[in-house]
Amino acid sequence: MHGDVRFFSLLSFLSFISLSQAFYIPGWSIKSYSDGEAIPLFWNKVYSDKTQLQYAYSELPFICPPSGRKNPGTKLVSGSKISLSLGEVLRGDRIMVSDYELTMGNDEEARYLCSHKIDRPAMRKAQAMIRDGYVAEWIVDNLPGATKYVTTDKSRMYYASGFKLGHEDYSPDTGKSTYYIHNHVDIMIRYHRAPGRDGDRGKKVIVGFEIYTKSLSAAGRNETGLPADTGIVDDGFELRMTPNVTGPPAPKYADSSYIPPFEEEPPEDDDATLTIPYTYSVYFREEEKVDWANRWDLYFKDSEDNTHVHWLAIINSLIISGLLTAVVAVIFARTIRGEIKGYKETSLEDGKIRIKPRKSAKLSGKIPEKGGVLDPLGDNDIDADGSSDEEGLEDATGWKLLHGDVFRPPPYGGLFAPIIGSGTQLLFMAVGLIFLSTVGILNPSYRGGYVTVGLILFVIAGVFSGYYSARVYKTFGGQLWQKNFLVTATLVPGMLFAAVFILNLFCWAQASSSAIPFGTLVALLAMWLLIQLPLVYVGSWFGYNRVGPWEHPIKTNTISRQIPHQSWYTKSIQAVLLAGLIPFAVIFIELLFVFKSLWQDKSGYYYVFGFLAVVSVILALVVIEVTIVATYIQLCSENYHWWWQSFFVGGGSALWVFLYCSWYYMTRLNITGFVSGMLFFSYSFLASAVYGLLTGTIGFLAAYAFVRRIYGAIKVD
Structure with a gap:
């Protein structure tokens, strides 16, 4: 493994x-009189x-x-x-x-x-x-x-x-x-x-x-x-x-x-x-x-009466996901495979490709020490001497021209790695919450359980945050893993804590029970600094020193190539807005019920977790497919700056979610007062940012696996 x-x-x-031991299990807490x-x-x-x-x-x-x-x-x-x-x-x-x-x-x-x-x-x-x-x-x-x-x-x-x-x-x-x-x-x-x-x-x-x-x-x-x-x-x-x-x-x-x-x-x-x-x-x-x-x-x-609306949301999501799946299947099964096959045949006829057969680990009796879920799929591997295949890629076109630059570390890689680490932390928390809610462990009887368990999962997932951040950081060639650990452990949690603390001051001024007591703030600070921080350190040490970086199938050139003029739809802002609209179309119906539970029914008794789980799975699939398609189009445009772009494309629907919150505020809510309005938009922005960080991480991981696969396929026969 x-x-x-x-x-x-x-x-x-x-x-x-x-x-x-922290959950309320249905049937275990019956009180009879x-x-x-x-x-x-x-x-x-x-x-x-x-x-x-x-x-x-x-x-x-x-x-x-x-x-x-x-x-x-x-x-x-x-x-x-x-x-x-x-x-x-x-x-x-x-x-x-x-x-x-x-x-x-x-x-x-x-x-x-x-x-x-x-x-x-x-x-x-x-x-x-x-x-x-x-x-x-x-x-x-x-x-x-x-x-x-x-x-x-x-x-x-x-x-x-x-x-x-x-x-x-x-x-x-x-x-x-x-x-x-x-x-x-x-x-x-x-x-x-x-x-x-x-x-x-x-x-x-x-x-x-x-x-x-x-x-x-x-x-x-x-x-x-x-x-x-x-x-x-x-x-x-x-x-x-x-x-x-x-x-x-x-x-x-x-x-x-x-x-x-x-x-x-x-x-x-x-x-x-x-x-x-x-x-x-x-x-x-x-x-x-x-x-x-x-x-x-x-x-x-x-x-x-709203059950049929939930089913409508699922059917809508399945239709969008099905169309995207067909597009991705065409890209993989016909376009990319045909390009690779034609390229190899042409290269073999011209005698320009240098192919080194993979040494089978099974025959040699050796098992690779490094690897992971992001390793190239199939039977392709790196050349034994780690050399570049520029000789065999001289006549390449489109995305194949980027073989020497596609794995070039992105700018601000020291920031990119901690963000991806925090995204995996949120991903673990979200999967855990949806699973526990779907099986009935988290339910309305466990008052405040969704928030309590979410915080516990988030703190524990600090290990995953440090692990993936360290591996990405070392993949980029980073040397100061202790610095990366500190940024990973403090960047996102610190910004969230600071925002909540500032908003809490306004609630304190209004003598509202929504204000978090000072003792609870100290407890949250202790959970962050005394529990999560050491866990991030453990994950970072293990990921950087014991597992190491992901190996790329093609060596990066010393000198980067010039990027040609890009079409309007491949530019950053346009691509993010267009690509983000598709995942938003998957969830916008279900968001109505979530918003109603949070902002109108303050009791917070959202209960259709089965529908939420199905929509969440479809959302993840759509984000993966959209990011793969967007990354493929970008690479075909000979633009190798896909690292940040894949993250922003994956999280692009967060912009539409925040606009949706604004529309909901103006059309569905009767909120009055400056403090209440400020709290609504502030917490909506934080929720949208967290959602964008989570889906952006999913998008990047999918794009990374996709890029490794296609460029690993052109290396060997």
């Missing part, structure tokens, strides 16, 4: 073993599709603050924070134990939570969040609270995660809005008989967590703060107060229904307050048709 194949196999096995057993309810965060800023629910100034009392039947204390995974922290989760008391099987018609007194700034905060459509996320048994809806034809039901903090009534007559806060929730817990022995003992599992909100007036409540009837909603609880100041009211407050603009500061002597009573009801209902294994299905039912 070649050196890099052995290396890849060993590291892949060790990576899987090291990560096997007995009748009368306490069920903890957790607060998480609030989010909106109009902004990228999230906030911790427990820190909102207009909700009941945690009392700090111990929840009956559990060891949890109200207000205590739950330990979160790295992925949960990075996605803005802030989970805390609430004061809501739920007991399996016990219905509560109405329970009093608290009466919370707020001032005018808190009220304005509530009004602003209601206006922006903020949605709260609560959690019970790892299920997010949801509202159940029925389709218009009443054929099926589906869940919409979260519940709104309030609602807004706009009066066209007055041009003013009235804001009502949802101060009462009906909590519906749906349960099913527990599987196995727990079910025989009468235990139950939770298969549904529904929340229905109401705005109940403070009038007509008894001495305990409970409304007379929670089912009757005549007058909601309006968020409105008048200033409590001495003397006659200011003209602008003459109308008690007037609500100052949000940006207007309240009077300094305005100490008016508003008391909001909070209550809740709890109901338990058995659900016979839903068991624990498929309790997440209702969260995805609203997307069933």
Whole structure:
């Protein structure tokens, strides 16, 4: 087995073993409850599709603050924070134990939570969040609270995660809005008989967590703060107060229904307050048709109508891939093979070709020490004396004229090698994430798991980054492999960390839960410098000193040839834009669902990983084929600067992806505010750059294998 194949196999096995304990495996984390057993309810965060800023629910100034009392039947204390995974922290989760008391099987018609007194700034905060459509996320048994809806034809039901903090009534007559806060929730817990022995003992599992909100007036409540009837909603609880100041009211407050603009500061002597009573009801209902294994299905039912769109995306991708495959097959099977065959026949007749038969490793009993997946295919090899075949290529035309220059190291090779190394690192991470998601190990139940596992895979893949970077660097004739190791370990990770840190400052300024805590930033820095950096060093040492460079089938001339004038479509910018449009056409439909999950459904419950895996495989094939075709056209134009060009062509679709993000922002999103817009475009640019780095690396590796193959074929008979 070649050196890099052995290396890849060993590291892949060790990576899987090291990560096997970190995943949520379906069926292993079932929690069953007995009748009368306490069920903890957790607060998480609030989010909106109009902004990228999230906030911790427990820190909102207009909700009941945690009392700090111990929840009956559990060891949890109200207000205590739950330990979160790295992925949960990075996605803005802030989970805390609430004061809501739920007991399996016990219905509560109405329970009093608290009466919370707020001032005018808190009220304005509530009004602003209601206006922006903020949605709260609560959690019970790892299920997010949801509202159940029925389709218009009443054929099926589906869940919409979260519940709104309030609602807004706009009066066209007055041009003013009235804001009502949802101060009462009906909590519906749906349960099913527990599987196995727990079910025989009468235990139950939770298969549904529904929340229905109401705005109940403070009038007509008894001495305990409970409304007379929670089912009757005549007058909601309006968020409105008048200033409590001495003397006659200011003209602008003459109308008690007037609500100052949000940006207007309240009077300094305005100490008016508003008391909001909070209550809740709890109901338990058995659900016979839903068991624990498929309790997440209702969260995805609203997307069933889009299944045919996913299939359309796959069919579209297959058509494009099929056409490109036919083009590549023609290039390989007819054009290149015919050119090589005709060239050899002509050279043999003229007596100009010098052919040295390959010494079979099998007959000699020797196995090459160096090699890898990028070695030439077939039975071709380098001459025993390493000499050039210029004598046999004198009458060559087209791409064959570049035999003495095609493997000339590119400019800025010291930068090219680290970029390719980082690209292989991202490739390993992407393949691992898609595989684990497709087999079900990564799923919505593993909250934040996609981010956590992605970071772990990225750090571990530092070995591959150093390995491939070192081999490419030594192939270019580099001598300072320690310098190459430092650039590889710090260039891409350092730029990503710096960008995230700067963007994080804006989130900190907004007191958003989207801001990464300082301790988490230190942990990320430690993972980078204390774990990934040594792994990159190990990979670099192994690739540079133990495996070495890739050998080229043709020796490079001392003096480079002049490149003739190039056609417009072979120039860098035009070629990248044209070639990048084809892979983009493969993924643009599926990107709609990914964007919807990331930017609109902030819960992030993207689940069609099977479709994503198929589209990703087709995308990789299309990138490979497009890069091969573009490289062949470039070589036929007698342009041997294909190294960087193949990378840019492979990653060219990243430009179209970023333009697609901009179009999505303008047509599909209602994001308002400078910070939210800046976060959207900044993270979209980073995601597009990472995608371009990954696909560009795939394109370069394909082009390199292609070039080695065709130039290795003209060397020997």
